[in-house]
Each structure stands twice: as structure tokens, then as C-alpha cells.
Amino acid sequence: MTGQAQDPSGEHHQIFGWPTIALFFAICLIYLAFLKPGIWGVDGNDMLYMSQSLIEKGNFSIPAGAGGIQGPDGQFYSIRYPLLPIVAMPFVWVGITVGNALNLPVQYTSATCGLVLNILLTAATAVLVYALTLRLGGERRGAFIATIGYAFGTAAMVYAREFFAEPLLAFIITLALYLAFGQSRWGHWGTGVLAALAIAAKPAGILLGPVIALYFLLRRCSWDRFLAPCIGTVAGVGLYLAYNYVRFGSITSSGQDTSQLGGDGFILRALGQWISPGSGGGMFWYCPPTILALVGLWVLWQRRKLEFVALFGIVASFWLLHSGWDFNGWNWGPRFLVPIIPALMVSVGLLGKRWRMPVIGLIVLGFLVNGPTLLTFYQRYFAEVADIDTDLLMQTVSLWSEPSQAPIFNVWAAAGRQLSDAFSTPVQEIINNVGQPPPLGQLSKAELLRIVAVWWWFLPAAGIPTWVGVAIALTMVSIGLWLLRISWLIGLKPPLRLQSSKIPF
Structure with missing residues (x-):
């Protein structure tokens, strides 16, 4: 082993510079213009309840009847993960404080503010895509296009507006x-x-x-560098086991x-995560630019x-792990593979x-595929199917459902119906x-599935006309697009080098 590791890029790239700063704020502004006013779904609400409980009671419990499991102390706990x-x-x-101050439903205001976190994490991950591409020897134009593709041409755009653990895990990785x-x-x-935090974000982060560690070993780094991720993994496992003990004794x-973990159906799940348009699969359907990752x-x-x-190794290990998990649920595209989209x-x-x-x-195609979710909840389609027939719903949420039942081919129509209701x-x-x-058998009549799923739609409840919010949102998008242009133009300039540090910026 050698004590000095060599930088594989041949030169140092600043992660903080005007191109990346402009990129970060551009993506944040555009995402925030379409910030959701609430969370739909068990997973996201579970973690929201956990965050509220940590603030108000100092523990991870969730309300009785919210779908948790009762612990030995009599309180109910979610099966979700602690870091988010x-x-x-x-x-x-902040959301709780705003809700109480404006006499608005705290469940909505705390959810809306909580969702800001995943927007910031996704924007930060996009910046890392830019920096990592340069570190691997890519050109600035290619890095910029890859960043835009990640932020606006893949399912990352959808999950930036959900309260799931995947955006946090994507950032850490x-x-x-x-x-x-x-x-x-x-x-x-x-x-x-980061190896320890990845496990706290979601156990798949193990x-x-x-x-x-394997990379450091092959790169012939010193032993302390090789051991760091190994020790982090052990510590992360220990913390997660302690979290289990706190919840369930x-x-x-x-x-x-x-x-649900096993080898039955492994091959079909392995293929389906890339090529099936069904729920939970279809990386190439829901994230079209990743098709070219094979060449890259x-x-x-x-x-x-x-x-x-x-x-x-990151891409293959996450893919193979989830191929061994018999998953189903109200997923938009390859939810469990969202953490590897940046690498792709x-x-x-x-x-x-x-x-x-x-x-x-392919980025434009990806935006058209995922675009309807900017104004509506993609879960509206699943709720409509649930209202028709439970057996049909179970077929729809399966990985290899009939293509005609896949969310990707029904989201535009469902979005139109949600906007009409709104x-x-x-x-x-x-x-x-x-x-x-909602009324029995009418899940699509739930309140969040009958609105325009953006924050400014609720402004009349605070005495502010909707058009004011629309104007603010359009301004945010305009500034975001201007910042993207600035980032592109700055990035085209050749890097300047300081003789003392030889760092391009």
C-alpha cells in the first residue's frame, strides 16, 4: 500500500464556483416554484410524523392509527428510517410555527416546509453530478448537460417533491x-x-x-483510508440496531x-427495473437519458x-439488492434505484x-414523461384504479403489469382529471x-388529490389571491432559467489557474 493516493482526475476541481452556485440556486428556484402543499402516502407521512414527534415529544413515535407497529412502551412506531x-x-x-401563526392546518404547513429539504438535497446532488463529471475528466458542457438531465429529465425531479428517503441517500452516495x-x-x-449515515438514511445504504473500501484497496491507498468506510459501515449498522431497540425492544x-426478500422472481425483477414500464421499474422509461449511461x-x-x-459497483449492487426484494407499491418509476441515478x-x-x-x-423526453407530476400527485392514478377494483390495483402496482396499466401511460389523463377537480x-x-x-370507495376524492399540487394554490386560505402566487412562481422560474444560462456561459470559459494552488475555478 502507498501512503499517498493520486487524484484520478489529474487536477483539482472546485465544487464551489460560480457555475455550480448558479446551478444550485437555479434548480432550487424552479423546484420551489412547484413545491407541494402536502404529503400523500404512508411512507412520507410516517417520516413527517416522526419528525414532528422528535420536535414535540423527543421520540420517534407516530400517532396511533397511522399504520405503525406498537412497541413495548405502548407507543406506535413506523418501520421507516431515522435520518430524514x-x-x-x-x-x-418552521412549518409548525407558520401554521400556528397563520391559523392554517399544521399538517399541511409542516409537510410543505419539510418537503423543502428534499428539494435542497436534490439540487445539491445535481451540483455533485457536475463536479464529479469534471473530476472524472469530463468536459464542462457535458457536465452541465448531465446535471440538467438529472434535475429535469429523470425521476429525480418527481422524488424531489416527495418526502422519501431516496433523495437523501442519493446525495450521500x-x-x-x-x-x-x-x-x-x-x-x-x-x-x-457518509457510509454510516447512508445506513441511517436507508438500510440499503450498507x-x-x-x-x-474496495476502490481504496484497488487504488492502493493507505490502510487508514481503506478502513474508514469499513469502520463507518460497522458504526452505521450499530446505530441502526440501536434504533431498532429504541422502537421495538x-x-x-x-x-x-x-x-419479501428472496430469490423467487429475481430475474424478472432484475430486468423489470430497467425495461418494464410498470410500477417500481422502467429506469429507461422514466429516466430516458440513462439509456446512454451504457455508453458512458x-x-x-x-x-x-x-x-x-x-x-x-454502486449501480450494480443497488440493482441486484432490489432485484432480490419482492416490492410493490404506489411507485413512480424505479423509486428504489433513485440513489444510483446520479452515478448513471x-x-x-x-x-x-x-x-x-x-x-x-432524451432529456426533453424525460421532462415530458415526468412533467405532469409538477402540478399534480402521481398517486391520483393509483387512487382512481383503487376506486374501480382492488384486484385491478394489485395488478397495476406490480412490476410487470399490463403496459396499458402502467403509470407512465396514464399520468397525463389522471393529471387532467385532478386539475379539473381543482x-x-x-x-x-x-x-x-x-x-x-375520503368517502368509502372514493379514494380519488381525498383532499390532496383534488387540488393543483403547488403551494400557491392554497394562498386564498391566507387571504392572498392565487394570481399573486402564480406571479411569484413564474418569477422564480424565470430567475432560475436565467441562472442556468449564466452557469452555462461561465462554464464555457477556460478555467483560470492560481499559481499558488493550481486550482481551476
Whole structure:
């Protein structure tokens, strides 16, 4: 082993510079213009309840009847993961404060503010896609296009507006790769902390530490750097086992149905996560630019084999792990593979000039696929199917459902019906009925599925006309587009170098 690791990029790239700062704020502004006014779905609300409970009671419990499992202390606990609720606490606290001050439903205001966190995380991950592409030897134009593709041409745009753990895990993994591919000893040690946090974000994050450790071993780094992600993984497992004990009185009890883990149907799930348009699958359907990642990974293999091992190792390990999990649910595209989308888009960013027009075309296609979810809840379609027939719903949420039942081919029509309901339903009626269950057999009549799913739709409840919110949202989008242009123009300039540090910026 050698004590000094070499930077695989051949030069240092600043992660903080005018192009990346402009990119971050541009993506944030555009996302925030379409911020949701609430959370639909069990997973997201569970973690919101956990964050609220941490603020108000100092524990992870959720309300009785919210779908949790009763612990030995008599309180109910979610089977979800601890890190997102912990990190979201300041955002949720602001939402609770605003709701109480304006006499608005706290469940909505705390959810809206909590959702800001995943927007910030997704924008930060997009910046890391840019920086990581440069670190791997990509050109600035390719890095910029890959970043835009990640933010607006994949399912990352959809899950930035949901309160799920995947955006947080995507950020942790991408940051760990960025640090690992550098030469800083502190950065390499930092991958150990990230390996521990990845497990707290979601147990699947246990794959991060071993992949990074293998990379350090192959790169012939010093032993302390190799051990950092290993120790982080062990610490992360220990913290998660302690979390299990706090909830359920046993380190081995997580509340998850482990019977879903097995080899039956492995091949079909492995294929379906990439090519089936059904619920929970279809990476190439819901994230079209990732199709070209196959070429990008080959380019990376030709240029930097060790970095290929790490990048492909993350992609392959997450894919194979979830191929062994018999999942189903109200998922938009490959939800469980969202953490590897940044790695795929980094490989797309390494492609040369002749690939740029195909990449741009696929990004536009990806935006059209995911675009309806900017104004509506994608869950509206599943709710409509549930109102028709339970057996039909079970077919619809399966990975290999009939293509005609896939969400991707029905979202535009369902979005149109939700918008039609929104224009015929007074906002005050939604406010007055907050928390009320929909009529039996009419799940699509739930309050959040009958609105325009953006924050400014609720402004009349605070005495502010809707058009004011629309004007603010359009201004935010306009400024965001202007910042994207600024980032593109600055990024085209050749890097200046300081003789003392030789750092381009």
C-alpha cells in the first residue's frame, strides 16, 4: 500500500464556483416554484410524523392509527428510517410555527416546509453530478448537460417533491464518490462518516462502505483510508440496531416484512427495473437519458478503470439488492434505484460532443414523461384504479403489469382529471376537511388529490389571491432559467489557474 493516493482526475476541481452556485440556486428556484402543499402516502407521512414527534415529544413515535407497529412502551412506531426525519426537524419546526401563526392546518404547513429539504438535497446532488463529471475528466458542457438531465429529465425531479428517503441517500452516495475520487485524506476519512449515515438514511445504504473500501484497496491507498468506510459501515449498522431497540425492544426487529426478500422472481425483477414500464421499474422509461449511461460506462472503463469499478459497483449492487426484494407499491418509476441515478448521469456526462444532441433529446423526453407530476400527485392514478377494483390495483402496482396499466401511460389523463377537480373545488373546502378520510370507495376524492399540487394554490386560505402566487412562481422560474444560462456561459470559459494552488475555478 502507498501512503499517498493520486487524484484520478489529474487536477483539482472546485465544487464551489460560480457555475455550480448558479446551478444550485437555479434548480432550487424552479423546484420551489412547484413545491407541494402536502404529503400523500404512508411512507412520507410516517417520516413527517416522526419528525414532528422528535420536535414535540423527543421520540420517534407516530400517532396511533397511522399504520405503525406498537412497541413495548405502548407507543406506535413506523418501520421507516431515522435520518430524514432528524435532518428535516428544522424545516418541520418552521412549518409548525407558520401554521400556528397563520391559523392554517399544521399538517399541511409542516409537510410543505419539510418537503423543502428534499428539494435542497436534490439540487445539491445535481451540483455533485457536475463536479464529479469534471473530476472524472469530463468536459464542462457535458457536465452541465448531465446535471440538467438529472434535475429535469429523470425521476429525480418527481422524488424531489416527495418526502422519501431516496433523495437523501442519493446525495450521500454521490458526495461519497466525489470525496473518494479526490486525493484529500480528510475527504477519504469523510467517506467513513457518509457510509454510516447512508445506513441511517436507508438500510440499503450498507452497500456504500464496501464499494468505497474496495476502490481504496484497488487504488492502493493507505490502510487508514481503506478502513474508514469499513469502520463507518460497522458504526452505521450499530446505530441502526440501536434504533431498532429504541422502537421495538430488539436489535433484530425493524418491522420490515423480511419474507419479501428472496430469490423467487429475481430475474424478472432484475430486468423489470430497467425495461418494464410498470410500477417500481422502467429506469429507461422514466429516466430516458440513462439509456446512454451504457455508453458512458464503457467510456469510463476505457479511461479510468478503478473509478469505473466504484461507479459501476454502486449501480450494480443497488440493482441486484432490489432485484432480490419482492416490492410493490404506489411507485413512480424505479423509486428504489433513485440513489444510483446520479452515478448513471455522471457517466452520461462523460460522452463526447457527437452524443450531446441525443442526450438533449432524451432529456426533453424525460421532462415530458415526468412533467405532469409538477402540478399534480402521481398517486391520483393509483387512487382512481383503487376506486374501480382492488384486484385491478394489485395488478397495476406490480412490476410487470399490463403496459396499458402502467403509470407512465396514464399520468397525463389522471393529471387532467385532478386539475379539473381543482378548478371546481374551493380551497376553503379542502382546508375545512383536512384529515377527513375520503368517502368509502372514493379514494380519488381525498383532499390532496383534488387540488393543483403547488403551494400557491392554497394562498386564498391566507387571504392572498392565487394570481399573486402564480406571479411569484413564474418569477422564480424565470430567475432560475436565467441562472442556468449564466452557469452555462461561465462554464464555457477556460478555467483560470492560481499559481499558488493550481486550482481551476
